[in-house]
Amino acid sequence: MKKIKRIATYCFLSVAAIVSIFPFLWMLVSMTNKSVDVTQGKLLPGTHLFANIKELFATVDMVPAFVNSTIIAVITTVLTLLIASLAGYGFEMYRSRGKDIAFTILLVSMMIPFAAIMIPLYRLFGGVSDTMPWIGIDTLAAAILPTVTTAFFIFFFRQNTKMFQKELIEAGRIDGLSELGIFFRIYVPTMKTTYAAAAIIAFMNSWNNYLWPLVILQSPEKRTIPLLISNLGSSYAPDYGVIMTAIVIATLPTAIVFFIMQKHFVAGMMGSVKG
Amino acid sequence: MKKKLLFLFTAMFILILAACSSSDDSSGDTDGGEDTGKEAASTDKITVWAWDPNFNIAALDLAKEAYTGDVEVEVIENAQDDIIQKLNTGLSSGTTKGMPNIVLIEDYRAQSFLQAYPDSFVPISDYFNPDDFADYKVATTSLDGEQYGLPFDSGVAGLYVRTDYLEEAGYTVEDVTNITWKEYIEVAKAVKKATGKSMLTLDPNDLAQLRMMIQTAGSWYLDEDGSTPHLANNEALKEAFEIYKELMESDTVKVVSDWSQFVGAFNSGEVASVPTGNWITPSVKASADQSGKWAVVPPPKLSIDGAVNASNLGGSSWYVLNVDGKEAAAEFLADTFGSNTEFYQNLVTEIGAIGTYKPAAEGDAYNAADEFFGGQKIISDFSEWTKEIPGVNYGMHTYAIEDILIAEMQNYLNGKDLDQVLKDAQTQAEAQVK
Numbered sequence: 001m002k003k004i005k006r007i008a009t010y011c012f013l014s015v016a017a018i019v020s021i022f023p024f025l026w027m028l029v030s031m032t033n034k035s036v037d038v039t040q041g042k043l044l045p046g047t048h049l050f051a052n053i054k055e056l057f058a059t060v061d062m063v064p065a066f067v068n069s070t071i072i073a074v075i076t077t078v079l080t081l082l083i084a085s086l087a088g089y090g091f092e093m094y095r096s097r098g099k100d101i102a103f104t105i106l107l108v109s110m111m112i113p114f115a116a117i118m119i120p121l122y123r124l125f126g127g128v129s130d131t132m133p134w135i136g137i138d139t140l141a142a143a144i145l146p147t148v149t150t151a152f153f154i155f156f157f158r159q160n161t162k163m164f165q166k167e168l169i170e171a172g173r174i175d176g177l178s179e180l181g182i183f184f185r186i187y188v189p190t191m192k193t194t195y196a197a198a199a200i201i202a203f204m205n206s207w208n209n210y211l212w213p214l215v216i217l218q219s220p221e222k223r224t225i226p227l228l229i230s231n232l233g234s235s236y237a238p239d240y241g242v243i244m245t246a247i248v249i250a251t252l253p254t255a256i257v258f259f260i261m262q263k264h265f266v267a268g269m270m271g272s273v274k275g
Numbered sequence: 276m277k278k279k280l281l282f283l284f285t286a287m288f289i290l291i292l293a294a295c296s297s298s299d300d301s302s303g304d305t306d307g308g309e310d311t312g313k314e315a316a317s318t319d320k321i322t323v324w325a326w327d328p329n330f331n332i333a334a335l336d337l338a339k340e341a342y343t344g345d346v347e348v349e350v351i352e353n354a355q356d357d358i359i360q361k362l363n364t365g366l367s368s369g370t371t372k373g374m375p376n377i378v379l380i381e382d383y384r385a386q387s388f389l390q391a392y393p394d395s396f397v398p399i400s401d402y403f404n405p406d407d408f409a410d411y412k413v414a415t416t417s418l419d420g421e422q423y424g425l426p427f428d429s430g431v432a433g434l435y436v437r438t439d440y441l442e443e444a445g446y447t448v449e450d451v452t453n454i455t456w457k458e459y460i461e462v463a464k465a466v467k468k469a470t471g472k473s474m475l476t477l478d479p480n481d482l483a484q485l486r487m488m489i490q491t492a493g494s495w496y497l498d499e500d501g502s503t504p505h506l507a508n509n510e511a512l513k514e515a516f517e518i519y520k521e522l523m524e525s526d527t528v529k530v531v532s533d534w535s536q537f538v539g540a541f542n543s544g545e546v547a548s549v550p551t552g553n554w555i556t557p558s559v560k561a562s563a564d565q566s567g568k569w570a571v572v573p574p575p576k577l578s579i580d581g582a583v584n585a586s587n588l589g590g591s592s593w594y595v596l597n598v599d600g601k602e603a604a605a606e607f608l609a610d611t612f613g614s615n616t617e618f619y620q621n622l623v624t625e626i627g628a629i630g631t632y633k634p635a636a637e638g639d640a641y642n643a644a645d646e647f648f649g650g651q652k653i654i655s656d657f658s659e660w661t662k663e664i665p666g667v668n669y670g671m672h673t674y675a676i677e678d679i680l681i682a683e684m685q686n687y688l689n690g691k692d693l694d695q696v697l698k699d700a701q702t703q704a705e706a707q708v709k
Contacts, residue, residue: 041536119368126370137373215364218373234354235327
């Protein structure tokens with residue numbers, strides 16, 4: 001009986017694994033095939049890999065887009081971690097009137113879809129374009145600012161902070177650390193796993209963000225990778241081999257970030273569930 | 276330490292607030308009427324948004340070469356859906372920052388932009404003569420008698436046929452020239468029987484075929500006002516639905532689900548005909564081994580009175596936005612797409628784009644024979660058919676209504692009564708497009 005249960009479990013897990021791995025496999029295989037082969041559903045690797053790579057770099061400016069995406073994703077991630085963890089820590093550690101109401105309002109804001117605030121945001125950035133051109137429309141700063149810290153990250157940090165031992169803070173205070181000192185010297189080092197998990201999520205969100213960079217960035221040299229890929233598919237006769245190559249390149253950084261922090265990520269997510 | 280930080284935060288906060296309030300003032304001005312977007316392109320440089328590097332962007336590059344003025348033209352490539360998203364966001368936010376001088380818009384969508392943002396586009400009839408262009412194209416690019424768009428490519432439709440398959444089934448090209456859809460189905464059945472090949476592809480999620488059919492009768496999803504749905508009691512649409520179902524049930528259709536399968540079907544010789552817009556020519560010719568086996572005839576028409584063997588599918592036009600540099604932008608368009616016959620010959624020979632500029636039809640490139648199509652002068656033929664296309668007002672909601680029809684078409688194919696199908700579609704459309 002136990003054995004049957006086991007077999008069933010493994011069967012289910014295998015199916016789930018195939019379902020989640022297949023798109024990646026398809027992407028990698030298609031990268032080596034001609035466009036025609038991709039559309040005909042060829043599942044075997046071909047010989048077109050280098051031709052596709054060459055074609056990709058000849059038709060679009062992959063390198064600047066990669067640089068832009070990296071700048072935006074890294075800055076967004078760093079700022080998100082800093083602000084969200086400070087906020088989450090504050091919400092959990094300090095007592096103040098109205099804290100719970102403020103937190104509820106924050107959570108409710110998670111329900112507002114980005115598309116709903118996009119036009120006012122665009123208007124806002126259009127307005128500051130004259131007085132502060134460095135954060136106006138068509139700047140990387142404008143692409144970064146509205147995406148820094150969401151209610152989700154603050155919630156995420158607050159949940160994880162619940163596991164943080166308050167005695168450590170008391171100890172810090174007795175030893176004469178300032179409040180910020182306690183945060184940076186005690187809280188941050190102990191919460192490494194939480195930071196790692198949040199970093200992966202923030203980086204992936206920012207790296208894959210499409211809608212806001214699309215409307216706010218206008219010049220071709222400021223494009224991010226997702227916008228570039230969208231362009232590749234826009235012609236009346238798209239080259240799917242080249243598109244797949246671009247997608248593989250676009251996927252690499254998130255995959256690398258994930259694998260580096262994988263151990264911490266799992267621990268961090270477990271923590272938030274327990275909390 | 277703490278106080279310093281607090282001071283810093285407060286200072287930043289005030290700064291941001293100040294910046295926002297001053298921004299409100301400036302955007303308030305822009306709303307007032309005249310746009311003075313300082314950041315928008317100055318007159319010695321204009322920007323253009325278009326989407327296909329092998330087609331409309333290639334055409335722009337040719338136009339840049341042909342243009343004699345000294346304005347720098349920057350072409351920015353964006354996917355078509357991206358252009359729509361960016362335009363909608365930019366124009367509805369009321370700021371002209373970051374908007375281009377010229378934008379390419381598909382004809383089916385043009386009216387919705389012109390009507391939704393009336394002050395954002397510039398009438399350009401002073402710069403070129405709209406009468407030089409095909410009538411149907413002028414109808415789709417103007418609003419309230421004002422000409423806003425400068426026509427780019429013609430979406431004139433044709434029926435691409437495999438002459439070898441037809442022959443096997445006992446038909447000649449003449450037999451499929453200027454026929455009705457009902458006759459087409461008969462040919463389809465014969466071809467299937469003789470060759471085992473399907474007659475055409477249909478994509479259940481794209482009713483382009485339906486659009487092509489009803490335009491042969493001068494009908495559309497919307498009334499002539501461009502905003503009232505015209506589905507129930509639309510005789511043309513009703514017949515188109517019937518033909519669609521008959522085709523589906525005649526076992527002569529290869530069902531496809533996307534563009535690549537559509538192209539793949541005729542490239543691999545699986546279908547005997549392709550009724551679609553002329554822009555498919557390069558894709559048809561991509562299979563060089565099929566050279567000499569193709570011909571193009573006018574598209575089949577509906578049987579109802581007044582229908583003609585001419586229709587349109589797709590096509591787009593250039594629009595000038597109301598931002599700094601609009602005069603330079605309009606002059607650039609007028610000088611190239613608006614009046615240069617020589618330029619139109621290059622468009623045909625180098626990228627295969629057929630315009631709707633009437634005088635261009637006299638040129639050499641338009642009258643060249645195409646060996647792939649057995650020596651047929653297809654460009655010249657297409658230009659002739661362009662003149663016959665019934666002009667319809669594509670109105671505001673072509674794609675919104677099509678989404679409704681796609682669902683209702685499935686109900687119809689599953690046996691629901693046709694009158695009821697169209698009536699239900701009408702109710703849904705009226706509720707949705709208010």
